[in-house]
Amino acid sequence: MEYAVRGPLVIRASEIEKELQEGVKKPFKEVIKANIGDCHAMGQVPITFIRQVLALVAYPELMDDPRFPSDVKSRARDILDGCKGGSVGSYSDSPGIELIRRHVAQYIEKRDGIHSNFSDVILCAGASEGIKSILKMLIKDIDGKRPGVMIPIPQYPLYSAALAEFNMEQIGYYLNEEQHWALDICELERAITEAKKICSPRAIVIINPGNPTGQVLTRKNIEDIIKFAHKEKLFIFADEVYQDNVYAEGSKFYSFKKVLSEMGLPYSAMELASFMSCSKGYMGECGLRGGYSEVINMDPDVKAMLFKSISAMLCPTVLGQTVMDCIANPPQPGEPSYEKYKEEKSAVLKSLAERAKMVADTFNSIEGMSCNPVQGAMYAFPQMKLPQKAIEKAKSLGQCPSVFYAFQLLENTGICIVPGAGFGQKPGTYHFRTTILPQPAKLKSMLQTLKDFHIKFMQEYK
Ligand SMILES: Cc1ncc(COP(=O)(O)O)c(C=O)c1O
CATH class of the missing domain: 3.90.1150.10 (Aspartate Aminotransferase, domain 1)
Structure with a gap:
């Protein structure tokens, strides 16, 4: 590993x-550490609204302090109301505080224009944890062959490391450097055909926007990948932790869920997990360990096992969940924190x-x-x-x-x-x-x- x-x-x-x-x-x-996507370590300053909400949930005595705007106070109060014993020091439900899961579902719905169900949202201690907990569900030999997962090459090494840890087969597909690191469907075909000789391909990982490659996939490219995954009966892991980090003119972020849903049946019934994190975007709160996965169309028996499996981990950090709440439910126009945020x-x-x-x-x-x-x-x-x-x-x-x-x-x-x-x-x-x-x-x-x-x-x- x-x-x-x-x-x-x-x-x-x-x-x-x-x-x-x-x-x-x-x-x-x-020494300049340009090796890791750790924003605050490189001098990025935290978003005031996020830190103010964190301060209040961690130390509610500050609730009367006039330095905190009223919208910060009401967010903090709502979160504390959702905590057992009114304290962020208590365990939450394993998939996270329900109020925050509801806010995340609303955020996704607003982003995509597609309904999101809060029961499909699982909060996690950073996207890494969410990704690994779902990857684990695929540990099972099929017809005597190890399960295989398609990952991009170059890839973010969480994937190769987790596959090694779980004794699963890594099926690398090369991104096309000559085409701005796009995904080539012929390359996906080549990789899966080779891999079928030694393993049973179960899933495909797509990182969009890409790490380390920095590409933003076009909608057409996403549609082609979805068709390929459908043909090969692959579970889709859409790693979308950089969804706020789109810079190039003409580039736009499309979530896999949006595209798959808008393609209609049979694609809209495909199993998909998408991941988001508080470590990236504009917030860069890597150390607070917050994230979510949205899991759609998962077989109900498997979903039950997933929830059982995460419940054995108790819960993601409640402070990390708080950050996800701030991201999903940021200040709105007219609220006192809005302009600064x-x-x-x-x-x-x-x-x-x-x-x-x-x-x-x-x-x-x-x-x-x-x-x-x-x-x-x-x-x-x-x-x-x-x-x-x-x-x-x-x-x-x-x-x-x-x-x-x-x-x-x-x-x-x-x-x-x-x-x-x-x-x-x-x-x-x-x-x-x-x-x-x-x-x-x-x-x-x-x-x-x-x-x-x-x-x-x-x-x-x-
Ligand atoms: C593509 C990708 N996915 C997932 C992660 C994990 O992020 P975290 O566990 O901090 O949420 C990272 C971190 O750099 C990443 O680049």
């Missing part, structure tokens, strides 16, 4: 940080959009590097044409060339990125993933340093 975004490179980055603190001389002053939200998203462009433009200005536009999410995944000498050097060290490059970058500049090998890449191609999360001035200087390093590296191994 591997999990590259917290792998050996990141461990080395933390060691270097300690060495710097101890006064060891390096050619740089700080709107301003803060759009400032974060606007800045992310500018950084997305800055990153892709810089990589495309470097000789031997190419990067698809970052249409959404929080990452860029450029391809590098590495010289043969560098490839040979890496191989002599028993490393993938993308890992060798990433270590060299870290040791020489303090910049911590994740090598393409951690996400999967087509054989013979080399990439890395960087987040777009460092604040603008830091990102600009990081990109300049990276560019200078790359030129030197290419010169050295020419």
